[in-house]
Amino acid sequence: MVGESGCGKSATALSLMRLIPDPPGQIAGGSVEFGGRDLLKLSAREMRSIRGGELSMVFQDPMTSLNPMLRIRRQMTEAVQLHLGLSKSAALEHSINMLRLVGIPAAERRIHDYPHQLSGGMRQRVVIAIALSCHPKLVLADEPTTALDVTIQAQILELMRTTMREQNTAVLLITHDLGVVAGMCDRIIVMYAGTIVEEASRRDIFYNPRHPYTIGLLRSVPRLDRVRSNRLPQIEGLPPDLARLPKGCPFQARCPYVTEICRVDRPTLRSVGDRHAIACHNNVTREDAA
Amino acid sequence: MTSAPEALLSVRDLRTYFPTSRKGLFGPRGSVKAVDGLTFDVYRGETLGLVGESGCGKSTTGRAVIRLVRPTGGEVIYNGRDLTQLSDGEMRRLRQKLQIIFQDAYASLSSRMRVGAIIGDALAIHNLASGRARAARVGELLHIVGLDPSFASRYPHEFSGGQRQRIGIARALAVNPDFIVCDEPISALDVSIRAQIINLLEDLQRELKLTYLFIAHDLAVVRHICDRVAVMYLGKFMELSANQALYAEPLHPYTQSLISAVPVPDPDLEDSRQRIILSGDVPSPVNPPSGCVFHTRCPIARDQCKQEIPAWREVKPGHWVACHFAGESIARA
Ligand SMILES: Nc1ncnc2c1ncn2[C@@H]1O[C@H](COP(=O)(O)OP(=O)(O)OP(=O)(O)O)[C@@H](O)[C@H]1O
Ligand code: SF4
Ligand code: SF4
Ligand SMILES: [Mg+2]
Numbered sequence: 001m002v003g004e005s006g007c008g009k010s011a012t013a014l015s016l017m018r019l020i021p022d023p024p025g026q027i028a029g030g031s032v033e034f035g036g037r038d039l040l041k042l043s044a045r046e047m048r049s050i051r052g053g054e055l056s057m058v059f060q061d062p063m064t065s066l067n068p069m070l071r072i073r074r075q076m077t078e079a080v081q082l083h084l085g086l087s088k089s090a091a092l093e094h095s096i097n098m099l100r101l102v103g104i105p106a107a108e109r110r111i112h113d114y115p116h117q118l119s120g121g122m123r124q125r126v127v128i129a130i131a132l133s134c135h136p137k138l139v140l141a142d143e144p145t146t147a148l149d150v151t152i153q154a155q156i157l158e159l160m161r162t163t164m165r166e167q168n169t170a171v172l173l174i175t176h177d178l179g180v181v182a183g184m185c186d187r188i189i190v191m192y193a194g195t196i197v198e199e200a201s202r203r204d205i206f207y208n209p210r211h212p213y214t215i216g217l218l219r220s221v222p223r224l225d226r227v228r229s230n231r232l233p234q235i236e237g238l239p240p241d242l243a244r245l246p247k248g249c250p251f252q253a254r255c256p257y258v259t260e261i262c263r264v265d266r267p268t269l270r271s272v273g274d275r276h277a278i279a280c281h282n283n284v285t286r287e288d289a290a
Numbered sequence: 291m292t293s294a295p296e297a298l299l300s301v302r303d304l305r306t307y308f309p310t311s312r313k314g315l316f317g318p319r320g321s322v323k324a325v326d327g328l329t330f331d332v333y334r335g336e337t338l339g340l341v342g343e344s345g346c347g348k349s350t351t352g353r354a355v356i357r358l359v360r361p362t363g364g365e366v367i368y369n370g371r372d373l374t375q376l377s378d379g380e381m382r383r384l385r386q387k388l389q390i391i392f393q394d395a396y397a398s399l400s401s402r403m404r405v406g407a408i409i410g411d412a413l414a415i416h417n418l419a420s421g422r423a424r425a426a427r428v429g430e431l432l433h434i435v436g437l438d439p440s441f442a443s444r445y446p447h448e449f450s451g452g453q454r455q456r457i458g459i460a461r462a463l464a465v466n467p468d469f470i471v472c473d474e475p476i477s478a479l480d481v482s483i484r485a486q487i488i489n490l491l492e493d494l495q496r497e498l499k500l501t502y503l504f505i506a507h508d509l510a511v512v513r514h515i516c517d518r519v520a521v522m523y524l525g526k527f528m529e530l531s532a533n534q535a536l537y538a539e540p541l542h543p544y545t546q547s548l549i550s551a552v553p554v555p556d557p558d559l560e561d562s563r564q565r566i567i568l569s570g571d572v573p574s575p576v577n578p579p580s581g582c583v584f585h586t587r588c589p590i591a592r593d594q595c596k597q598e599i600p601a602w603r604e605v606k607p608g609h610w611v612a613c614h615f616a617g618e619s620i621a622r623a
Contacts, residue, residue: 004480004481004482005480119571121571122571149343149344149507149572150343150507150509150548150551150552151343151547151548151551151567151568151572151587152343152571152572153551153553154550154551154565154567154568155567155568155569157553158565158567176480176481177553178481178555179510179552179553179554179555179560180553181555182553182554182555182556182557182559182560183553183554183557183560183561202557203557203558206555206556206557207557216482217481217482218555220481220482220484220485221481221484221485221510221555222485222488222508222510222511222513222514222515223510223513223514223554223555224509224510224513224537224549224552224554225554225556225559227534228513228514228533231489231492232485232488232489232514233485234482234485234486234489235482235485235486236486238450238452238453238483239480239482254482
């Protein structure tokens with residue numbers, strides 16, 4: 001899931017986890033079907049047993065998930081005992097194995113450390129180990145590598161690629177980095193101003209984008225793999241204030257293809273190809289922008 | 291860049307150390323060698339990129355060059371004078387020519403001042419304009435950075451991140467600088483706003499003949515905007531060369547691994563490229579490794595690297611590297 005800050009990526013993930021602070025927030029409607037149940041209808045207690053078990057989360061800042069006062073051991077084994085019903089010693093062994101899996105050297109020793117004794121990259125590895133330790137069906141990863149340096153990001157992405165594949169875990173990866181999704185994802189959702197504007201396979205998003213926002217975004221990023229051409233084609237203007245969205249399409253003020261209907265009717269998702277949908281009234285392609 | 295480039299700034303063996311707190315009650319007082327012996331020129335009219343991972347000393351370098359922090363040692367020659375030797379008063383007068391814009395535009399703008407006063411103050415400090423002329427100049431500066439001149443009467447919190455960055459740029463431009471340190475000016479901005487600010491900085495450079503030191507951790511942005519690029523690791527330069535040569539043929543193992551680590555927004559390329567993943571973490575600058583500071587993570591490190599500090603040498607015209615085995619590829623299958 002890609003999109004700019006404030007477009008609703010994290011709010012989506014928190015809503016799925018039912019972690020939206022209420023008040024002031026409120027899940028106003030809809031449903032979240034997961035394993036045949038609607039998560040929005042579960043009791044708080046049922047939800048707690050799903051969180052950290054079948055459904056787990058990795059945040060941008062590892063300290064969101066870690067308690068600075070407790071040793072890693074305690075933070076890992078408690079969840080494992082609870083969700084997998086393991087004995088204390090089995091839980092410890094399982095936790096150490098998870099730390100090994102995510103590449104923590106001398107895991108049997110490091111598990112007794114406090115979070116502050118680890119580097120930022122190591123802490124994020126621990127969070128990933130915790131997230132995977134109860135064999136989740138789905139991991140929500142919200143900007144898991146944004147705070148890390150690129151060489152450490154490369155380590156963590158590689159780790160996610162291999163472990164999640166090995167464990168057959170689905171991932172909802174939230175990021176603003178188009179490079180990261182290009183290398184990591186099977187399908188991509190592009191969000192803008194609180195809604196999905198395009199949804200397609202990874203190749204379609206990058207090679208056949210159909211929403212003007214996606215098209216503009218891809219054209220505006222400088223590329224590491226290309227010799228500098230000219231001025232970057234920029235998207236004009238600013239994202240709208242979510243509290244004062246215009247009537248019609250939320251992208252209208254910045255869209256080069258805006259027509260009459262865009263100002264009155266809000267476009268909803270419609271299919272434009274095999275598992276490819278856009279929320280746009282018009283039919284624009286990358287060639288139109290070039 | 292045509293003809294022989296003229297150095298606007300010549301930096302020689304620049305060092306900036308910060309004292310660390312004592313280890314234990316009687317332990318020795320150590321120091322962080324945030325910048326440790328940099329030698330390079332900044333050519334007039336160019337954009338010199340400075341890349342490296344968090345904490346490697348990029349910001350300290352930028353600040354030390356324009357003496358926002360006092361260097362521990364070395365020289366910074368600007369117009370025939372060594373900035374490190376100037377008195378504070380002399381430096382204040384020169385400050386006009388040497389400006390900086392920050393990543394966090396909001397923190398760098400006083401929240402209780404109106405935008406007009408923030409920009410006007412810079413003019414007042416250097417006696418550049420007063421009264422009606424000052425107001426007119428503020429309006430003109432806002433216009434130059436793509437903002438409505440009426441914004442002068444508003445406060446910073448009324449603006450978005452990209453707009454605040456424009457205000458920070460207007461303030462830096464107010465005093466007609468020669469040289470601007472751009473310290474991660476777009477890192478905090480949204481993807482769709484970044485291109486706007488990059489284009490603005492490029493337009494301004496052309497029109498106002500500015501020279502930039504452009505600090506970033508995003509190698510793709512640096513490739514786009516810079517003429518030459520320096521790669522920094524643990525307070526030292528690893529490599530410095532013309533943009534094209536650095537990306538096409540990086541000679542330093544660290545540069546090679548950095549370039550290979552950056553994800554590219556192209557699925558086919560991502561699937562096919564060979565990734566070199568460095569193991570381990572960046573060591574602490576308080577206690578940097580012996581010899582070559584990169585040896586603990588370098589895939590081709592040898593015994594010599596642990597003992598001898600590699601010299602900063604020009605291995606090809608204009609291409610500087612600090613590595614005993616410069617040019618050797620780390621991409622061993
Ligand atoms: N005022 C200071 N006092 C003590 N240490 C400092 C100070 N400023 C910087 N340092 C240290 O110097 C080193 C270099 O810091 P610097 O901010 O220059 O890095 P940077 O490359 O700009 O990092 P980033 O990418 O995170 O901005 C770091 O170890 C930092 O903790
Ligand atoms: S609906 Fe109209 S304004 Fe919105 S993206 Fe499509 S063309 Fe542009
Ligand atoms: S000097 Fe040795 S350790 Fe340092 S970069 Fe070169 S090969 Fe690697
Ligand atoms: Mg910095």
